[in-house]
Amino acid sequence: MNDAQERIYAAIAAIPPGRVASYGAIAARAGLPGRARLVGRLLGEVPEGMTLPWFRVLRASGEVALPRGSRGFREQCRLLKAEGVEVKNGRVPLSRFGLDADVDRALWGMPGF
DNA sequence: TACTTGACCGTAT
């Protein structure tokens, strides 16, 4: 297991419950900007026995990356909803559940949003 | 070695 791999898994493990992050954000947090694809690839080969909140990782658009109707897709939606994340039509509003949603709202958010 | 794939992204049109 190489360094990049460990850092990415660590970044994913650090996503707080009830929040979500995009592949690109994870890559950036792992010190690997521009390498979103690597994140996606690694999620497909998570070591046996390792538990990871993989379901908290979404596309930059807020959509679930897995194919609609697949088992993984349903499972991801279920797990997210189970911890209070709003998933509508396979999509999550990053403006409210994204990692930096709080900061954004504090700095630029308008009252009532 | 060469070419293709893919749980991706940001910008532009």
Add this chain to the structure above:
DNA sequence: CATACGGCCAAGT
């Protein structure tokens, strides 16, 4: 909203 394009790059053929 949808297409296109270039960037990214480990694995698989």
